[in-house]
Amino acid sequence: MNISFTKHTLANGLDVLLHEDHSCPIVAVNLWYHVGSKNERPGHTGFAHLFEHLMFEGSQHHDSGFFQPLQAAGASLNGSTSADRTNYWEVVPAGALELALWMESDRMGYLLPALTQEKLANQRDVVLNERRQNYENRPYGLASMAMLAALFPPEHPYHWTTIGEVADLRAAELDEVHQFFRRYYHPANASIALAGDFEPDAALALVRAYFESIDAGAPVEPVRAIASLEGERRIRLEDRVELPRLYLAWLTPAMFEAGDADLDLATDLLANGKTSRLYRRLVYDERIATDVSASQNSRELSGFVQLAATAAPGHTLAELERVIVEEIGRLAAEGPTEEEVARGRVHAETQFVFRLQTVGGFGGKSDQLNAYNVLLGDADYFDRDLARYQQATGPSQREMVARYLDTDRRITLSIVPRGRLDLAIPDSAPVDVS
Amino acid sequence: MSVPRASTGVDRSRLPDLRPVPRFAFPAIEKSTLANGLGVWSVRHETVPLIGFLLIIRRGAADDPLGQEGLAALTADMLDEGTGPWSAIDVHKEIARIGAQFDIDIGADATLIGLTALSRFADRGLKLLADVVVRPTLGEADFVRVRQLRLNRLIQLRDMPGVIADRAFARLLYGDSPYGHTPLGSERTLAPLTVDDVRAFHRRLIRPGAATLVAVGDGEHETIRRLADAAFGDWAQGAEPAGDARDTIARPARLNIVPRPGASQSELRIGHVAVARATPDYHALVAANMVLGGQHVSRINLNLRAEKGITYGARTVFDFRRRPGPFALQASVDTLATALAIRESIGEIAAIRGERPISADELAVGVAALTRGYARNFETSDQIARAVAQLALYSLPDDYYSQFVPRVESLTPDDVMGAAARHLDPTRLTTLIVGDADAAGQDFGRLNLGDPVVVSADSI
Numbered sequence: 001m002n003i004s005f006t007k008h009t010l011a012n013g014l015d016v017l018l019h020e021d022h023s024c025p026i027v028a029v030n031l032w033y034h035v036g037s038k039n040e041r042p043g044h045t046g047f048a049h050l051f052e053h054l055m056f057e058g059s060q061h062h063d064s065g066f067f068q069p070l071q072a073a074g075a076s077l078n079g080s081t082s083a084d085r086t087n088y089w090e091v092v093p094a095g096a097l098e099l100a101l102w103m104e105s106d107r108m109g110y111l112l113p114a115l116t117q118e119k120l121a122n123q124r125d126v127v128l129n130e131r132r133q134n135y136e137n138r139p140y141g142l143a144s145m146a147m148l149a150a151l152f153p154p155e156h157p158y159h160w161t162t163i164g165e166v167a168d169l170r171a172a173e174l175d176e177v178h179q180f181f182r183r184y185y186h187p188a189n190a191s192i193a194l195a196g197d198f199e200p201d202a203a204l205a206l207v208r209a210y211f212e213s214i215d216a217g218a219p220v221e222p223v224r225a226i227a228s229l230e231g232e233r234r235i236r237l238e239d240r241v242e243l244p245r246l247y248l249a250w251l252t253p254a255m256f257e258a259g260d261a262d263l264d265l266a267t268d269l270l271a272n273g274k275t276s277r278l279y280r281r282l283v284y285d286e287r288i289a290t291d292v293s294a295s296q297n298s299r300e301l302s303g304f305v306q307l308a309a310t311a312a313p314g315h316t317l318a319e320l321e322r323v324i325v326e327e328i329g330r331l332a333a334e335g336p337t338e339e340e341v342a343r344g345r346v347h348a349e350t351q352f353v354f355r356l357q358t359v360g361g362f363g364g365k366s367d368q369l370n371a372y373n374v375l376l377g378d379a380d381y382f383d384r385d386l387a388r389y390q391q392a393t394g395p396s397q398r399e400m401v402a403r404y405l406d407t408d409r410r411i412t413l414s415i416v417p418r419g420r421l422d423l424a425i426p427d428s429a430p431v432d433v434s
Numbered sequence: 435m436s437v438p439r440a441s442t443g444v445d446r447s448r449l450p451d452l453r454p455v456p457r458f459a460f461p462a463i464e465k466s467t468l469a470n471g472l473g474v475w476s477v478r479h480e481t482v483p484l485i486g487f488l489l490i491i492r493r494g495a496a497d498d499p500l501g502q503e504g505l506a507a508l509t510a511d512m513l514d515e516g517t518g519p520w521s522a523i524d525v526h527k528e529i530a531r532i533g534a535q536f537d538i539d540i541g542a543d544a545t546l547i548g549l550t551a552l553s554r555f556a557d558r559g560l561k562l563l564a565d566v567v568v569r570p571t572l573g574e575a576d577f578v579r580v581r582q583l584r585l586n587r588l589i590q591l592r593d594m595p596g597v598i599a600d601r602a603f604a605r606l607l608y609g610d611s612p613y614g615h616t617p618l619g620s621e622r623t624l625a626p627l628t629v630d631d632v633r634a635f636h637r638r639l640i641r642p643g644a645a646t647l648v649a650v651g652d653g654e655h656e657t658i659r660r661l662a663d664a665a666f667g668d669w670a671q672g673a674e675p676a677g678d679a680r681d682t683i684a685r686p687a688r689l690n691i692v693p694r695p696g697a698s699q700s701e702l703r704i705g706h707v708a709v710a711r712a713t714p715d716y717h718a719l720v721a722a723n724m725v726l727g728g729q730h731v732s733r734i735n736l737n738l739r740a741e742k743g744i745t746y747g748a749r750t751v752f753d754f755r756r757r758p759g760p761f762a763l764q765a766s767v768d769t770l771a772t773a774l775a776i777r778e779s780i781g782e783i784a785a786i787r788g789e790r791p792i793s794a795d796e797l798a799v800g801v802a803a804l805t806r807g808y809a810r811n812f813e814t815s816d817q818i819a820r821a822v823a824q825l826a827l828y829s830l831p832d833d834y835y836s837q838f839v840p841r842v843e844s845l846t847p848d849d850v851m852g853a854a855a856r857h858l859d860p861t862r863l864t865t866l867i868v869g870d871a872d873a874a875g876q877d878f879g880r881l882n883l884g885d886p887v888v889v890s891a892d893s894i
Contacts, residue, residue: 021481023481023813024809024810024812025455025456025809026807026810061447065731065740068799071730071799072798072799072802072806073452074802074805074806074807074808076807091807093452093455093806093807093809094453095453099449099452102444102449102450103449106446110446121743122740122741122743123743125743125744125768126743128768129745129746129766130746132766132768133699133746133766136698137595137699138594139590139593139594210444241590242590243589243590273526274522274526275527275530283583284523284579287579290583290586290587290590310590312582312586313586313589339527343527346530346532347530347533350533350534350535350551350552353482353484353552356481356482357482357813357814357815358813359813
């Protein structure tokens, strides 16, 4: 199982990945810039995500919205920002490939002449509304901000979320926004993948024609930062919620490092779905929680496991914590059962097959090629990625759980209804996020 | 600043031309009917070694008996809580052993139960699907647990402005009629339900005569029919006709508010009861909606997001259903811009059938957006299965998807404007705000919608 491709690096450093798939008459164009919120600085947060908005507002040779011509050509399009990278994509009918390349190359090479104060102010307002909608006005919406701020120290670039601080967004000057673009949005810091119904020689010629004349830009130095937790830290947040929710988090290996896949598998068997150990105890048998979930969040500089569980009415977060700590301890001591290991393998196999179904969009084949290329420097990694999961054993999962999900070195976050501090884990310190 | 360099063959003075799009043809659907009336429809799709099964039952939340709103969804939720000797956990262990993706969706008109697995597990997957749908345990202890989880969910949803808005808006538009509630029901109607209610609902309505099994993937029709017969063959026949057609009699106030003090945004719904899926105006309304609020470059999103920056996004939807479904605008807007957003939204809806009719150019953009990329809607087996299920649900012809593009391309501005005039009525629009009335309400009077009527979240 693999995603076959050819790779070409243009003279200006732009990586070009081509994957043919003629089963549907469409082409996915997917562009990654190796810039995310981790490239921002304290006091100047939210820029990478802000660009995910500004990049759709026009460039020098098409100084109006990007949605209009692309949607009129039958495209679907979007972008997203994470701590580590930003991606932009279009899925177009095969006959509109050149249009998509024209537009992607224009905003890579010629965005700034069209990036005015007026656009900045407008998109900042849209982003502030996005922040209200997805964080402030959403139950538990501030949990990620509180958790990241506690897990990572203030100077660590994972300390803040991609949406950025309100004060930073309001203070963003056109000048520094331009500087951010010059520093990160150029061929040497980008990778473009095409997947779908095209003829590779012709497609490569088009990519060359549109992108090769763009200045390479200065190489971007990798971000370096380290984080460690020396003990348990208990924090709490009052929110507009009805039921209290407990979040536990631990620092774990970075993406693709030893232990990353083991912890991905272990969090599944521990807390995800009705077969998981914690669903069974908390929700099914003891009925003290309404839901439970966990994930290994793999990032470039560091990973973290986060586990969340919501208390059923009449129960406190301390009751949940006791069971969770007990089950983690049991997994760390005894490891998964053979059946759990077997289920994890077949689940991984199916998930990887699912990932071969679409050429474009978030998680499509073009996005995966770029992910491997940008984050690992090796686009040819699909089958080795699957192998990481197939090779994880019961003992390897047990060992990683024992090593990383250490109950004495973690963040414990209680989110409780306003005025119900009695439901929080005792001795939690209030934190302020806004 | 970088200066554009000359490069061979690239003309940045204009956007490149588009090449024509090949005509789209939906794949062939092979059909059988089992002796008990269950339709078995399959489509070959062999790009990856997966098979997707989707069982569509043409019974949904609109079939909830009056006073038992939420029963259909609760029944659907009970299906995978045990079958034969298996507990709920055992059922999910089997799903996990074959690595399947399993989900249950319920809407107003239908319940869909989907299972997708590696092709080599087709027989085990189909047997499991049949066991949970046809032979669920529906046990008392599981019922009590599942109902409690749903009640807990409803408690949590009191804080989700979008959900509060959807529930209150359905109630405002449809009152006690079948579309007057969302599938969840309410704490008031769920609490008194018993396991016998679930068993009776399952016995009456979850029947093969109201169901179609759709299979898409790597498999011959005859093989799938044989597997389906083995798995579903003893499902007892018969299905009662879909629920009564209680008419909509709701006469909501023009302006309604669910108070949410301190909210930084107002969640808005603006709309009215519109039109059924079977309308001959379907294609024209889909096209009209593209211009009005159905895409990023629609008039309403450009106005509220791109020009004014007061929302992350605004859109309008015609929800086409078996009976007339709602037309609604949905947006979450800056609290301080609430009245402005309502005025502009109603203004855009009124303008499209009045002072600013849809131009030929606007229609062309909307039509192109609907048609040129049409093929990408049918890339995966799941997309194809869900498309086929729509044919089964709304009795559409097999060539419906193949005909969509030419039908939409043939629309004229007059067709589209005529449909908008028939089915959009600015004077009937009902507005609902979920938000901070005091902060948002400075100039509601100037909207000329009357005094806002306070809707209590508890009454929904």
